[in-house]
Each structure stands twice: as C-alpha cells, then as structure tokens.
Amino acid sequence: MNYSNCYAFQVSVLIQLMLMTFGSVQKPLLIFLSKAGADNVVLEETAGYPIVYGEKIIDSKLPTVLVYGHYDVQPSVPNELWHTPPFEPTVKDGKIYARGACDDKGQMFMHVKAFETMMQTQELACNIKFMIEGEEEVGSNNLGTYCKANKEKLKADVILISDTSMLANDLPSIDVGLRGLSYVEVEVTGPNIDLHSGVYGGAVGNPINVLCDMIAKMKDDKQHITIPGFYDDVVVVSEADRAAMAKTPFDLDAYKSHLDIEDVMGEEGYSTIERTGIRPTLDVNGIWGGYTGEGAKTVLPSKAYAKISMRLVPNPVFR
Numbered sequence: 492m493n494y495s496n497c498y499a500f501q502v503s504v505l506i507q508l509m510l511m512t513f514g515s516v517q518k519p520l521l522i523f524l525s526k527a528g529a530d531n532v533v534l535e536e537t538a539g540y541p542i543v544y545g546e547k548i549i550d551s552k553l554p555t556v557l558v559y560g561h562y563d564v565q566p567s568v569p570n571e572l573w574h575t576p577p578f579e580p581t582v583k584d585g586k587i588y589a590r591g592a593c594d595d596k597g598q599m600f601m602h603v604k605a606f607e608t609m610m611q612t613q614e615l616a617c618n619i620k621f622m623i624e625g626e627e628e629v630g631s632n633n634l635g636t637y638c639k640a641n642k643e644k645l646k647a648d649v650i651l652i653s654d655t656s657m658l659a660n661d662l663p664s665i666d667v668g669l670r671g672l673s674y675v676e677v678e679v680t681g682p683n684i685d686l687h688s689g690v691y692g693g694a695v696g697n698p699i700n701v702l703c704d705m706i707a708k709m710k711d712d713k714q715h716i717t718i719p720g721f722y723d724d725v726v727v728v729s730e731a732d733r734a735a736m737a738k739t740p741f742d743l744d745a746y747k748s749h750l751d752i753e754d755v756m757g758e759e760g761y762s763t764i765e766r767t768g769i770r771p772t773l774d775v776n777g778i779w780g781g782y783t784g785e786g787a788k789t790v791l792p793s794k795a796y797a798k799i800s801m802r803l804v805p806n807p808v809f810r
C-alpha cells in the first residue's frame with residue numbers, strides 16, 4: 492500500500508507507541524481516538540484482549556456508521572525473511588514496513604485520521620462508532636459475546652470494514668462479501684513410540700506418509716475438494732453475478748508476475764477472481780512431524796500433524 496510520507500510517519504508513530512506500551516497496546520489508540528474528537532472512548536474488557544470503543548453522535552436522526560478494525564497482528568515468523576525488524580516500523584519510499592502495518596493498523600488508523608479531519612473541517616455528515624478488537628487474527632473469540640451484550644450501543648446502519656483486499660493500489664474497491672473460515676489441526680498417530688526406519692521401515696505405517704497421502708487425496712486433479720458432502724449446500728452464484736465479476740479489471744499476467752509464478756492453480760471451471768471470492772477452498776497451512784533439524788535422523792515417527800484451513804462460502808455447515 493502506498494502512503495504519503497506524512498501518513499506513513501503517523502502510522503509508524505502509532506505502531507511504535509503500541510510497541511512501547513507492550514502489554515497495553517490499546518492505550519495509544521484510546522489517546523488517538525480521543526484526540527480525534529470521539530466521545531465515550533473506553534477500553535472494553537473481554538475474556539481475552541480488550542476492545543477499543545469510541546463514538547461521535549452528532550444527531551440521532553442521522554445514519555450511524557460503525558467502523559470495525561483490529562489492532563492485533565499475525566505472527567512475524569519467519570523473522571529471518573524480514574529485511575527490517577518486524578516490530579520496528581521502518582518508512583522506506585513512503586511505505587511502512589512493519590508487522591501488521593497494512594493488516595490492520597494502517598487501515599484502522601486511516602479511519603481515525605479521516606474522522607479527525609472531518610471533525611476539524613466540520614464535515615462529519617453522520618454518527619460514527621469505532622469498535623477495534625484485538626483478537627481478529629485468532630478467530631475473534633470474544634467479539635460475538637461483546638456484540639450480543641452491547642446490541643444497543645453498537646447499533647448502526649452501516650458497518651465499515653477496511654480489512655479486506657483491493658484489486659490494485661490505484662483502483663478503489665468495495666468488497667461486498669467475505670468468505671468464512673474453518674480451521675482444524677489433524678494428528679495422526681502410528682506406533683506408540685518413534686522407531687528406527689532401518690529396523691521397522693517398510694513394515695509399520697509411517698504417520699507422515701499416511702498424513703501426506705490423506706492430504707493428497709483431499710483434492711482431485713481438477714482441484715475439486717473430494718471430502719464427501721463438501722459442496723452439498725454451497726450457494727451457486729448466479730450467472731449475472733459471475734458476469735459482473737468477469738468485468739472487474741483484473742490483470743492475470745500482473746497477478747502471476749507479482750507472485751513470480753508461471754501459472755495459477757485452482758478449481759477447474761472458475762476464474763481466479765471466482766476462486767478467491769465465491770468458491771470454498773482447502774489449504775494445508777502447516778505440516779510437521781519426525782525430524783526436521785539439520786542433517787539426517789532415520790526416524791519413523793510416532794505422530795504427524797497438520798493444520799488445515801477451509802475458506803467457506805454460504806451455506807454449508809460443517810460438523
């Protein structure tokens with residue numbers, strides 16, 4: 492994302508402030524929201540990380556926009572792939588390099604600053620509520636409880652979320668729907684202890700081999716997911732909607748060259764935009780077991796593990 496230097500600097504300051512007060516990362520946000528002109532700025536305790544709330548009600552007859560954001564970030568590992576320390580925001584060519592700078596601190600802060608500007612220029616044309624949580628990256632476990640308990644307080648006509656994607660930096664985009672997520676960890680157990688492959692290899696099921704085999708069979712050569720019933724209740728998007736999606740200015744060559752890949756890969760019969768928008772997916776996010784250190788160890792492991800996620804579309808319910 493391309494920011495002006497001034498804006499990049501401000502977000503960098505925000506991230507630095509958050510880092511300086513590690514353990515209470517929400518406090519700088521409270522200060523910025525208050526300074527911007529929000530009222531009733533509070534830290535709402537939950538069973539997990541607190542939610543930052545603030546509002547500006549200028550006229551109860553006007554529509555209300557609830558701005559959602561999150562201040563937590565994905566893990567920074569593998570740290571060795573960072574050119575600058577992930578938790579030391581670095582401004583280079585008008586861009587901020589830091590873990591979470593564009594997911595979601597940058598976008599969230601953009602709304603705070605836009606609100607501040609509107610307050611100063613007296614252009615605020617609606618009521619605003621901010622709800623910024625700290626558990627988005629781990630599944631928003633306490634957000635539902637908080638929302639249910641604060642229905643009246645959070646009441647809004649529109650929810651504004653800038654935690655999605657854009658087709659291109661120079662192409663303003665509005666996302667009208669997001670896919671859901673199901674995340675599972677799989678553990679495969681074979682023999683009761685790790686074995687020597689020279690003694691037992693070939694005679695005992697190797698959990699890593701078995702796990703790889705299971706995973707490989709979850710998709711066919713057309714990249715359809717083969718789990719029974721997986722597509723049963725998937726809502727089929729109308730031809731009209733698909734035609735509208737096909738009109739989005741998406742450059743497949745630029746997409747491929749940006750990712751340094753020869754070609755894309757996905758479910759047969761669907762475009763890249765459709766594959767990432769209206770179709771469910773299955774991806775292995777991590778796989779481990781046995782010996783992964785330097786050199787060789789001829790272990791036939793007792794266990795193997797994988798983390799697998801599925802992006803979901805309406806309406807299937809998995810049990």
Ligand SMILES: [Zn+2]
Pocket residue numbers: 561594595627654
């Ligand atoms: Zn995010």
